[in-house]
Amino acid sequence: MARSLAALLVLMLGVCAARAEVPLVLSGEARQGGLLIGRTSPAAEVELNGRRIRLAPDGRFVIGFGRDHPPQARLEIRLGQARLGRDLVVSQRSYDIQRIDGLPPAQVTPPPEVLERIRAEAARIQELRTRDSGLAGVLGGWIWPVNGPITGVYGSQRILNGEPRQPHFGIDIAAPTGTPVVAAADGEVVLAEADFYFTGGTVMIDHGHGVSSVYSHLSRVDVTAGRPVARGERIGAVGATGRVTGAHLDFRVNWLNERIDPALVLAGGR
Numbered sequence: 001m002a003r004s005l006a007a008l009l010v011l012m013l014g015v016c017a018a019r020a021e022v023p024l025v026l027s028g029e030a031r032q033g034g035l036l037i038g039r040t041s042p043a044a045e046v047e048l049n050g051r052r053i054r055l056a057p058d059g060r061f062v063i064g065f066g067r068d069h070p071p072q073a074r075l076e077i078r079l080g081q082a083r084l085g086r087d088l089v090v091s092q093r094s095y096d097i098q099r100i101d102g103l104p105p106a107q108v109t110p111p112p113e114v115l116e117r118i119r120a121e122a123a124r125i126q127e128l129r130t131r132d133s134g135l136a137g138v139l140g141g142w143i144w145p146v147n148g149p150i151t152g153v154y155g156s157q158r159i160l161n162g163e164p165r166q167p168h169f170g171i172d173i174a175a176p177t178g179t180p181v182v183a184a185a186d187g188e189v190v191l192a193e194a195d196f197y198f199t200g201g202t203v204m205i206d207h208g209h210g211v212s213s214v215y216s217h218l219s220r221v222d223v224t225a226g227r228p229v230a231r232g233e234r235i236g237a238v239g240a241t242g243r244v245t246g247a248h249l250d251f252r253v254n255w256l257n258e259r260i261d262p263a264l265v266l267a268g269g270r
């Protein structure tokens, strides 16, 4: 009896000690379209919704929540025998939805001869989004890639002739053609193309920990794939290339395949 009580006490102490052993600090608020930076022991293993999360050498990590992420997320951290679970409440947002009916079909569907090209370009971007490198640019802060009024917001969606189109995942920043565009954070250029069908002149930068940024409709591209860039370094210029009606920069941020709201990232809200 005394022995099993003692064993129980040791077990309980063990559990308490284990709890205390898993450090966790989260900075920022979990919300749809947001990034959160966390910190734990560099020796820990972190999972978000069952997905393994990369840790920086100092124990920092990045997690993100897509446009339609459900209200709950589960963060699990293991450190040796110790475990820490945390249910995160992900703030839900409402988005601008616009319905337009009675459009001629040609405005809804691209011509069949370009469909293959569109698919190939989308596949390249999608594959690059899955990169999960150890680059630390995402942890070092962000600046606006160009200054100007915001003419398109994250998450908005059009329903054309009753068919929901892909939501707008970037922010549109209006600026005259030729205005320099700079890297929003340190990273490495992973894609630099002068002429994608939808996005025209397009640059994609890997900032590490699954976070990438994409700059579209550029009138010129001043970098090449494989090259490191520093935050604030010129990568191209604003244009109206691809399928657009006027000069602007479409600026996107991804965390792996989740689309992140660039306005939150730029506001420091992550």
Ligand SMILES: [Zn+2]
Residues within 6 Å of the ligand: 152, 168, 170, 171, 172, 249, 250, 251
């Ligand atoms: Zn856009």
